Amino acid sequence: MSDYFHIRDVHKDFSGLKVLTGASFHVREKERHAVIGPNGAGKTTLFNIMSGKLKPSCGAVVFKGKDISGTQPYVLNRRGLSRSFQITNIFQELSVFDNILSGVRSRHELRYHFFKRPERHRDIMDKVEAIVEEVGLADVKHQPASSLSYGQQRALEIGVTLSTEPELILLDEPTAGMTRDETARAVKLIARVTAGRTLIIIEHDMDVVFSLADTISVLHYGTILMSDTPEKVSCNQRVKDAYLGEEAAC
Ligand SMILES: Nc1ncnc2c1ncn2[C@@H]1O[C@H](COP(=O)(O)OP(=O)(O)OP(=O)(O)O)[C@@H](O)[C@H]1O
Ligand SMILES: [Mg+2]
Structure with missing residues (x-):
């Protein structure tokens, strides 16, 4: 099994409440991996x-052969892992362009000790324009984030996630409320x-998944019930009993 990204026997308690009780799964490079499970x-x-953001009570999170459990998100960002939150985390008062610019600049400053050379500046501006275009927000790029529709704000959030040039993207319910x-x-x-990156997505909407x-991967009572192709998961009796119900297409 590939060791690109691996959750190994992860446990998490909150003051005695056992939320994760030995969750394990593997993610291959360039795979799109969904984690589903009941509320x-x-x-x-x-x-x-x-x-x-949280440290496991025990167990490990392994990314490209290194145990990254409890490593600060900004350090993980530099190693190519970027996350977007279940709760929108963009700067409401900044424009679409400036929200993405802040991510792109942070990446370049961290990586290159960005000097104020005009050609570097041009480079950064081109990158921001490309991301704005990629997430479909070119028409509203000068508007403050607060003026965008909910769907556009979530697209901006994905743009901010992309601005650090991640190879692994984590999304927590990106379509919630849409x-x-x-x-x-x-x-x-x-x-x-x-495309060409690795995605781990947590999602409730089965059509999206x-x-x-x-x-x-199906999370149930703190452990992974199974981790397999969509066809195998939707046909599995234990998954139907635990989560999908009998109407699951199979
Ligand atoms: N910081 C915390 N302190 C105490 N309990 C917590 C904390 N975070 C989560 N919990 C509890 O852990 C359990 C799992 O919560 P979590 O938010 O991880 O579930 P979820 O699968 O993401 O739910 P949802 O489908 O509603 O998004 C819940 O009982 C929740 O109340
Ligand atoms: Mg949740």
Whole structure:
């Protein structure tokens, strides 16, 4: 099994409440991997552990052969891992362009000790323009984030995630609260911007999961019930009993 990204026997307690009780799964490089599970199953807790916001009580998160458990998110960013939150985390008062610019600049300053040379400046501006275009916000790039629709704000959030040039992207319920149309647009956007990258997505909407994921891990009572292709997961009796129900297409 590849060791690109690996959750190994992760446990997490919150003052005695056992939320994760030995969760393990592997993600291959360039795979689109979805984590599903009922409300309160511990998906966001797992997400926070994968992205360094929380430290596991025991167990490990391994990225490219290194144990990154509890490593600060900004350090993980430099190593190529970028996350987007279940709760929108963009700067509301800044324009679309400036939100993305702040991410691109942080990446370049960290990597190159960015000097104020005009050609470097041009480079950065071109990168910001390319991301604005990629997430479909060119028409509103000078507007403050606060003036955008909910779907556009989530697209901006994905743009901010891309601004650090990640190879591994973690998304926690990127379509939560969206209309059907916004969700369809978001799925296309996520498929496009994660091409050639690795994606781990936590998602409730099964249409989204089945249109994006190559592999699905089912989180149930703190452990991973199974980790397999969408076809195998949707046909598995234990998964139907625990989560999907009998109507799951199979
Ligand atoms: N910081 C915390 N302190 C105490 N309990 C917590 C904390 N964070 C999460 N929990 C508890 O852990 C359990 C799992 O929560 P979590 O948010 O990880 O679930 P989830 O699967 O993401 O749920 P949802 O589907 O609603 O997004 C819940 O019972 C929650 O109340
Ligand atoms: Mg959650």
